[in-house]
Amino acid sequence: MGGTDSHCLSVSSYEITQNEANEMGGSMSDTVEVTWDTSFGSSGCENAFDIRRKTFVDEQGVPYDEVFDARDKEAIHIVGRINESAIACVRCVDEGGGRWRVGWLATHQELRGKGIGTQAMRLAIKTIGEHGGHEVVLSAQGTAIEFYRGLGFEQCGASEDLPSGFTLTPMHCTLKN
Numbered sequence: 423m424g425g426t427d428s429h430c431l432s433v434s435s436y437e438i439t440q441n442e443a444n445e446m447g448g449s450m451s452d453t454v455e456v457t458w459d460t461s462f463g464s465s466g467c468e469n470a471f472d473i474r475r476k477t478f479v480d481e482q483g484v485p486y487d488e489v490f491d492a493r494d495k496e497a498i499h500i501v502g503r504i505n506e507s508a509i510a511c512v513r514c515v516d517e518g519g520g521r522w523r524v525g526w527l528a529t530h531q532e533l534r535g536k537g538i539g540t541q542a543m544r545l546a547i548k549t550i551g552e553h554g555g556h557e558v559v560l561s562a563q564g565t566a567i568e569f570y571r572g573l574g575f576e577q578c579g580a581s582e583d584l585p586s587g588f589t590l591t592p593m594h595c596t597l598k599n
C-alpha cells in the first residue's frame with residue numbers, strides 16, 4: 423500500500439454550541455458537517471497529523487517520536503474534516519494474517535462527546551473489514567477503555583505501565599465478515 427489514494431467515506435452532522443463554534447474559529451452554525459475521508463499512506467493527510475500531534479504531543483505529552491513512525495506510510499488513515507480542517511483522525515495498520523491495529527484515535531478537544539470518535543472508529547472497523555481484516559486490536563488508555571467496550575472491544579491481555587506514566591490495555595474485537 424502507498425501513494426496518495428484518498429476518497430470520501432461519508433458525511434455526518436453534529437450539533438455544536440455557540441462557545442464551541444467560537445473556539446473552532448467562529449462563523450459556524452449550530453450544526454457542523456464532518457466529511458470523512460480515507461487516505462492510503464502519509465501523503466495527503468498532513469492535517470490529520472496535525473490533530474494527532476496536538477492531541478498526543480501537545481495535550482498529553484507523549485514524545486513526538488512515539489506518536490509518528492514509519493508505519494504511517496503503510497497505514498490507512500481515516501480523517502474527519504470540517505471544511506479543510508482536520509478535527510478527527512485514526513490510523514489503521516495491517517499486521518498480517520487478517521489482524522489490523524487501530525491507533526492514534528483523536529477528536530479535536532472542543533468537539534469531544536458528540537459521537538465523532540465513535541464514528542471514526544466505526545469507519546475504521548468498516549474499512550478494515552472491506553480490506554479483508556477479521557480482527558482489530560488496539561492499546562487503550564485507561565480513560566478510553568469503556569469507550570472501546572461500547573464499540574465491541576474486549577480486553578485481551580494484561581495492562582502495561584509505560585515509563586511515560588500511561589497505562590495501556592490491549593483490547594481486540596473480531597469482525598464478522
Ligand SMILES: CC(C)(COP(=O)(O)OP(=O)(O)OC[C@H]1O[C@@H](n2cnc3c(N)ncnc32)[C@H](O)[C@@H]1OP(=O)(O)O)[C@@H](O)C(=O)NCCC(=O)NCCS
Nearest residue numbers: 527528529534535536537538539540561562563565566569
Ligand atoms: C477518545 C476520543 C477520541 C473519543 O472521541 P469523542 O469524539 O469524544 O468520542 P464520542 O463522542 O464518540 O464518545 C463516546 C462516549 O465515550 C466517552 N468517552 C470517550 N472518550 C473518553 C475518555 N477519554 N474518557 C472518558 N469517556 C470517554 C464519551 O463520554 C461518550 O460517552 P457517552 O456517549 O455516554 O456520552 C477523545 O476523547 C480524544 O481525542 N481523547 C484524547 C486522545 C485519546 O485519549 N485517544 C484514545 C487513545 S487510546
